[in-house]
Amino acid sequence: MNEERIVTVQASLRDRGIDALLVSVGSDLPYLTGYRAMPLERITALVVPSVGEAALFVPELEAPRVETSIEVRPWGETDDPFDRIAAALPGDGIIATGDQMWASFLIAFQNRLPGARFVDAEPLMAPLRMIKDEDEIAALRDAGHAVDGVADHLSTVRFSGRTEREMSRIVSDLVLASGHETVSFAIVAAGKNGASPHHEASDQIIEPGDAVVVDFGGRVRGYGSDTTRMYCVGEVPDGFEEAYAVLERAQRAAVESVRPGTTAEAIDAAARSIISDAGYGEFFIHRTGHGIGLDAHEQPYIVQGNAEPIRPGMAFSIEPGIYVPDRWGMRIEDIVVATRDGVERLNRSSRELRIVE
Numbered sequence: 260m261n262e263e264r265i266v267t268v269q270a271s272l273r274d275r276g277i278d279a280l281l282v283s284v285g286s287d288l289p290y291l292t293g294y295r296a297m298p299l300e301r302i303t304a305l306v307v308p309s310v311g312e313a314a315l316f317v318p319e320l321e322a323p324r325v326e327t328s329i330e331v332r333p334w335g336e337t338d339d340p341f342d343r344i345a346a347a348l349p350g351d352g353i354i355a356t357g358d359q360m361w362a363s364f365l366i367a368f369q370n371r372l373p374g375a376r377f378v379d380a381e382p383l384m385a386p387l388r389m390i391k392d393e394d395e396i397a398a399l400r401d402a403g404h405a406v407d408g409v410a411d412h413l414s415t416v417r418f419s420g421r422t423e424r425e426m427s428r429i430v431s432d433l434v435l436a437s438g439h440e441t442v443s444f445a446i447v448a449a450g451k452n453g454a455s456p457h458h459e460a461s462d463q464i465i466e467p468g469d470a471v472v473v474d475f476g477g478r479v480r481g482y483g484s485d486t487t488r489m490y491c492v493g494e495v496p497d498g499f500e501e502a503y504a505v506l507e508r509a510q511r512a513a514v515e516s517v518r519p520g521t522t523a524e525a526i527d528a529a530a531r532s533i534i535s536d537a538g539y540g541e542f543f544i545h546r547t548g549h550g551i552g553l554d555a556h557e558q559p560y561i562v563q564g565n566a567e568p569i570r571p572g573m574a575f576s577i578e579p580g581i582y583v584p585d586r587w588g589m590r591i592e593d594i595v596v597a598t599r600d601g602v603e604r605l606n607r608s609s610r611e612l613r614i615v616e
Contacts, residue, residue: 261328264291264387265313271383272309278352280307280380281344281368285359286553287384289481292327302340302364305329306347316344345371355380385558389550390572395482396596399551399574402484403594403605405437406476410488410608413473417616418465418492423447427460430475439477439484443555446474449492453588456545456580467493470587476555483555485576486606487592490613502539502581503589503612509533509579510591510610513547513561517577517595517602523565530579531563539581548576551594573597574605 268280268291282288283304289295292315296303301318315329318340322333334340341364348354351374356365358381369377391399412433418426430445448458449465453472465471469492476485489503513530527547534543548561551574559567561575578592593606 261291261293265307265329267387268307268383269309271387272307272355275355275383276353277355277378277383278309278349280355280357280383281305281348281360282307282357282380283360283364285357286557287357287359287380287388290384290388290553292329294325294327295481297321302344304340304344304364306344308347308349314347316340316347341367341371344368348372348375350374352376353378355383357384388552389558390570391552391574391596392572395552396572396574398480398482399484399594399596400603400605402439402477402479402482403486404607405439405479406434406484406486407606407608409433409437409475410473410486413488413490414613414615418449418469418471418490419467419616420464422462422464423449423452423458423460424462426465426471426473430473434475434477434484439479442475442477443483443485444474444476446472446487448472448474448588450587451585454582454584454586456582456588456590465492468496470496470499470589472588472590474590474592481553483551483553485551485555485592485594486608487578487590488608488610488613489589489591490615492615495612495614496587499587499589500612502537502583505534505537505539506579506581506589506591507610510577510593513577513579514593514595514602514604517569517597519569519571519597519599521569523559523561523567523569524563526561526569526577527563527565530577534579534581542581542583543579544582545580547579550575569597571597571599 307313319333426447427445431442449469474487509530516529546562550557574596580590582588
């Protein structure tokens with residue numbers, strides 16, 4: 260698979276008149292090599308020329324754990340890796356650079372290759388990574404089904420009297436127990452904290468009457484899960500059920516709108532129009548979704564202004580929300596993948612409001 264992806268990238272480089280691709284830390288690297296580098300001050304870099312053999316430069320101490328079909332060129336602790344990598348790049352050509360490369364690394368290459376022109380690699384890599392193959396979709400499906408089990412299990416857990424931070428640890432432990440290799444995040448936001456979509460779990464104690472946003476995910480075989488479910492402790496806050504019914508309709512409509520040929524912004528509009536028509540438009544303060552794969556957030560972004568047509572194999576979240584400051588917040592999130600004739604939900608757990616102790 261690595262060789263096929265390298266060949267595809269090289270063809271795209273030639274089509275775009277680019278002489279080489281240079282990527283370091285970030286998900287372009289495992290996509291092309293199968294190896295995810297640790298984000299170290301010791302540079303790991305993949306060089307893919309438009310014609311010729313690709314090479315992966317790695318710190319010598321990291322080389323034993325690298326498994327890839329790409330040629331590996333270790334560099335020693337006292338070597339200058341930038342000199343070695345620069346020698347494999349065109350000195351006066353156009354070099355597409357991975358968008359997650361550290362600025363200090365890029366500056367080092369610019370100093371060594373003053374005649375080269377560096378351009379953003381995202382327009383090259385994003386169209387390739389947006390379309391998932393069968394193995395990628397299988398990993399995403401397994402990840403999604405695993406966190407479904409976590410969402411269901413949480414319905415049996417006592418929330419009341421625990422802090423958000425304690426509940427976040429419980430969620431993280433359940434994600435790992437479900438078969439995930441890592442936990443990416445475990446947001447637990449109770450009461451008015453739920454109005455902050457990316458609230459960081461705190462020492463606030465969860466109390467009866469709190470609505471609790473639980474948003475969590477991790478990685479299975481390198482690919483992400485990401486789901487949000489809503490829990491209310493004992494009783495439902497005033498006005499919450501009415502808003503939640505609107506949110507359920509909006510999320511369902513957005514999912515049902517997914518099909519090849521529709522646009523990302525049309526999916527956003529399917530959810531947003533229902534929320535706005537019900538009078539909650541000002542409280543829906545983020546995009547409807549984001550792509551998912553090797554990164555938790557990647558293209559395509561499901562947002563107004565993105566006219567990207569949906570194609571089979573695209574995987575992304577559908578996660579409308581309503582956030583009322585100083586009162587509560589709510590979000591429903593599923594990962595979906597576009598098929599040849601519609602859509603597959605990768606999350607199958609109930610989206611109903613769950614009442615817990």
